[in-house]
Amino acid sequence: MSDGSLDGRTVLVAGATSASGLAVSRALVAAGATVVAVGTRAAGLEALRTAVPGVTTHACDLSSRADVDALVARIHRDTGPVDGLVHLVGGWRGGGSIAGQTDADWDFFDRGFRTLRNTTRALVDDLVASPAGRLASVSSTAVDAPTAGAANYAAAKAAADAWVRAVAQGFRKDAPDTAAAAVFVVRSLDGLEDRLGDEVVRLWDVDAATVNGTRLPLDPSLG
Numbered sequence: 001m002s003d004g005s006l007d008g009r010t011v012l013v014a015g016a017t018s019a020s021g022l023a024v025s026r027a028l029v030a031a032g033a034t035v036v037a038v039g040t041r042a043a044g045l046e047a048l049r050t051a052v053p054g055v056t057t058h059a060c061d062l063s064s065r066a067d068v069d070a071l072v073a074r075i076h077r078d079t080g081p082v083d084g085l086v087h088l089v090g091g092w093r094g095g096g097s098i099a100g101q102t103d104a105d106w107d108f109f110d111r112g113f114r115t116l117r118n119t120t121r122a123l124v125d126d127l128v129a130s131p132a133g134r135l136a137s138v139s140s141t142a143v144d145a146p147t148a149g150a151a152n153y154a155a156a157k158a159a160a161d162a163w164v165r166a167v168a169q170g171f172r173k174d175a176p177d178t179a180a181a182a183v184f185v186v187r188s189l190d191g192l193e194d195r196l197g198d199e200v201v202r203l204w205d206v207d208a209a210t211v212n213g214t215r216l217p218l219d220p221s222l223g
């Protein structure tokens with residue numbers, strides 16, 4: 001549980017309609033945050049609003065920079081500046097071998113990566129200005145142990161990791177005492193959704209400098 005440091009904070013959950021998005025949104029609301037949850041499917045967002053009362057939802061294709069800018073302008077107008085970004089847009093495509101890594105699958109991962117680039121570029125000034133700015137993403141053990149059958153996936157997750165750690169380097173320079181970017185690492189999120197929610201909330205309970213730029217195993221067996 002949070003010590004109350006999320007009271008009055010606004011957190012955008014990007015890719016909020018999955019099981020992990022629901023758990024993270026629920027944990028943040030319970031900890032006192034104002035949660036702005038984003039996905040593309042109206043039905044998924046409606047189900048989220050029902051499951052987690054108090055959440056504000058927006059349908060937005062986060063792979064479009066123009067749509068992200070319009071969304072952020074609307075959040076600024078309706079809610080104010082953003083203190084946290086939890087990026088959960090993911091998905092998986094296999095392929096079976098290096099030759100089986102299709103361009104269509106790479107385009108899928110590139111679209112997901114663009115949602116990370118767009119949201120961080122649009123919100124970095126807010127996160128730096130916040131008294132407690134936080135960015136969290138979820139990576140995979142595939143980054144350190146890539147396979148031929150999932151090369152597209154591992155390469156895209158590695159790119160996302162590098163991007164988040166680049167944001168962390170900027171925070172170290174521009175807001176060393178207040179802003180932090182961290183990457184959670186899992187093999188599978190299945191069954192770890194609530195733990196992810198708790199650990200996201202905990203990011204606001206620890207010193208920014210302690211957690212900034214870290215990769216944090218979420219599964220205890222990954223120690």
Ligand SMILES: NC(=O)c1ccc[n+]([C@@H]2O[C@H](COP(=O)([O-])OP(=O)(O)OC[C@H]3O[C@@H](n4cnc5c(N)ncnc54)[C@H](OP(=O)(O)O)[C@@H]3O)[C@@H](O)[C@H]2O)c1
Pocket residue numbers: 014015016017018019020021038039040041042044045060061062063087088089090091092111115137138139140141186187188189190
């Ligand atoms: N699941 C696992 O076992 C696992 C393992 C390792 C790492 N991870 C990582 O953990 C994170 C969460 O994974 P997950 O499996 O819970 O999520 P997921 O099933 O991949 O869910 C994707 C979420 O992103 C949204 N989304 C997709 N494209 C979007 C777009 N263009 N704009 C806005 N929203 C978009 C989806 O909402 P709509 O359907 O409404 O568009 C959905 O809420 C991801 O980064 C994933 O790579 C997951």
